[in-house]
Amino acid sequence: xxxxxxxxxxxxxxxxxxxxxxxxxxxxxxxxxxxxxxxxxxxxxxxxxxxxxxxxxxxxxxxxxxxxxxxxxxxxxxxxxxxxxxxxxxxxxxxxxxxxxxxxxxxxxxxxxxxxxxxxxxxxxxxxxxxxxxxxxxxxxxxxxxxxxxxxxxxxxxxxx
Amino acid sequence: xxxxxxxxxxxxxxxxxxxxxxxxxxxxxxxxxxxxxxxxxxxxxxxxxxxxxxxxxxxxxxxxxxxxxxxxxxxxxxxxxxxxxxxxxxxxxxxxxxxxxxxxxxxxxxxxxxxxxxxxxxxxxxxxxxxxxxxxxxxxxxxxxxxxxxxxxxxxxxxxx
DNA sequence: TATTGTTATACTCTATAACTATA
DNA sequence: TATAGTTATAGAGTATAACAATA
Numbered sequence: 001x002x003x004x005x006x007x008x009x010x011x012x013x014x015x016x017x018x019x020x021x022x023x024x025x026x027x028x029x030x031x032x033x034x035x036x037x038x039x040x041x042x043x044x045x046x047x048x049x050x051x052x053x054x055x056x057x058x059x060x061x062x063x064x065x066x067x068x069x070x071x072x073x074x075x076x077x078x079x080x081x082x083x084x085x086x087x088x089x090x091x092x093x094x095x096x097x098x099x100x101x102x103x104x105x106x107x108x109x110x111x112x113x114x115x116x117x118x119x120x121x122x123x124x125x126x127x128x129x130x131x132x133x134x135x136x137x138x139x140x141x142x143x144x145x146x147x148x149x150x151x152x153x154x155x156x157x158x159x160x161x
Numbered sequence: 162x163x164x165x166x167x168x169x170x171x172x173x174x175x176x177x178x179x180x181x182x183x184x185x186x187x188x189x190x191x192x193x194x195x196x197x198x199x200x201x202x203x204x205x206x207x208x209x210x211x212x213x214x215x216x217x218x219x220x221x222x223x224x225x226x227x228x229x230x231x232x233x234x235x236x237x238x239x240x241x242x243x244x245x246x247x248x249x250x251x252x253x254x255x256x257x258x259x260x261x262x263x264x265x266x267x268x269x270x271x272x273x274x275x276x277x278x279x280x281x282x283x284x285x286x287x288x289x290x291x292x293x294x295x296x297x298x299x300x301x302x303x304x305x306x307x308x309x310x311x312x313x314x315x316x317x318x319x320x321x322x
Numbered sequence: 323t324a325t326t327g328t329t330a331t332a333c334t335c336t337a338t339a340a341c342t343a344t345a
Numbered sequence: 346t347a348t349a350g351t352t353a354t355a356g357a358g359t360a361t362a363a364c365a366a367t368a
Contacts (some may be wrong), residue, residue, distance in 0.1 A: 010299070010303075011295055011296055011299045012295070012298070012299040012302060012303070012313070013295060013299075014279070014280070014283055014291055014292075014294060014295040014298070015275070015276045015279045015280060017294070017295050017297075017298030017299050017302060018182070018186050018279050018282075018283070018298060019186060019190070019275070019279070020298070020302040020313065021179070021182070021183065021186075021298045021301060021302055022182065022183040022186035022187055022190070024301075024302060024305060025179050025180060025182075025183035026183055026187060027225065029180070029183070039336095039356095039357060039358080040358095041357080041358065042357090055326080055327095056326070056327060056328095057325090057326065057327080064188065065358090065359080065360095066359065066360050066361080067326085067327065067328085067360095068327090068328075068329080068330095068359085068360070068361080068362095069358065069359055069360070070327090071327065071328055071329085072357080072358070072359085073357090073358080075328095076356090076357070076358095088326095091325095091326080091367080091368075092326095092366080092367050092368080093325070093326040093327065093366065093367045093368070094325095094326060094327080094367090095326090095327080114176070114180070115176045118175070118176045118179050118180070119175070119176060121179075121301060121305060122175055122179075122301060124304055125297070125300060125301065129297055129300070130175055131175075132293060132297060133175060133178070133294070133297040133298075133301075134172055134173070134174060134175040134178050135172055136178075136286070136290055136293060136294040136297070137173070137175070137178030137179060137181070137182045137294075138171070138172045138173040138174075138178050139286060139290070140182060140185075140282060140283060140286065140294075141173060141178060141181040141182055141185060142171075142173070143285055144185060144282060152173070152181065200333095200334060200335080200359090202334080202335070203334090216349080216350095217349070217350060217351095218348090218349065218350085226335090226336080226337095227336065227337050227338080228337095228349080228350065228351085229336080229337070229338080229339095229350090229351075229352080229353095230335065230336050230337070231350085232350065232351055232352085233334080233335075233336085234334090234335080236351095237333090237334070237335095249349095252344080252345075252348095252349075253343080253344055253345080253349095254343065254344045254345070254348070254349040254350065255344090255348095255349060255350080256349085256350080
């Protein structure tokens with residue numbers, strides 16, 4: 001191992017490290033969503049809509065949901081004034097899903113809150129290890145996305161990297 | 162940065178790396194659960210029961226659920242023969258939740274499957290980077306657990322680290 | 323005929339409030 | 346009175362199957 005060993009504690013192993021970290025991030029995500037009166041899934045929807053105007057089918061692919069789950073999700077979000085459906089100009093069967101002004105404001109607040117919380121979470125690592133972790137996670141995610149033809153989109157804060 | 166730079170791709174930034182990795186791990190977790198005909202939450206329940214015999218209140222704390230959600234979760238799992246309630250010897254109001262033989266078998270299968278999938282996911286990193294990632298994630302999780310007095314338990318595969 | 327999206331149905335998850343029983 | 350757990354209720358998420366409308 002290299003000069004600065006990051007762990008002052010017993011290593012959990014990679015699998016458990018991934019699972020536990022994932023649960024932790026999900027908890028942060030869910031708390032931030034709840035603080036904005038959103039369900040986790042609604043928060044994800046708002047997140048992906050920040051830089052896209054996808055059709056229902058696109059939303060379905062982006063969030064890996066069933067067709068009917070997508071209908072329900074967008075219905076509830078629309079009822080709450082967070083998004084709206086707009087008829088597609090090129091396909092009479094299709095709708096685009098768009099953020100309302102309210103939805104956009106909430107989406108940006110939420111994303112900022114998650115960013116803050118996660119930044120705090122990794123604060124103690126120190127800059128060198130934070131950069132290493134960031135690079136390693138990016139590598140894992142990018143490889144997987146490339147192998148499975150997945151659109152990573154803008155994520156939470158890619159634009160300010 | 163040191164000799165072997167792990168990322169051959171654009172860095173997502175730490176926040177997005179954490180979120181995207183978390184979503185990825187959750188997807189692996191959910192798929193493995195579905196393959197064992199479990200909901201993600203039921204899979205988590207079975208996971209924590211592998212090395213514990215918690216009361217309902219303990220389950221609630223371990224999974225961060227409401228009292229009534231815990232009742233429902235254990236009801237459904239009991240109906241499916243995965244767990245059972247046993248009267249607490251020391252408190253007449255309390256039950257311990259235990260895996261059935263079926264539940265234990267499924268829990269072990271599930272945990273093994275998740276481990277395999279996640280190992281595959283990180284395979285391309287190479288051993289050196291895998292160890293680094295493991296150490297960094299452990300550090301984040303351990304710090305957080307210590308700061309918030311959280312019981313990490315056996316997780317997915319801590320015993321074989 | 324194939325695709326886009328909705329509806330009907332059924333089950334799981336989640337939380338709040340009111341409740342029972344024991345400590 | 347306080348705690349452990351359940352029940353009632355309501356809303357959100359999930360998937361399957363059947364359906365309508367458009368391509």
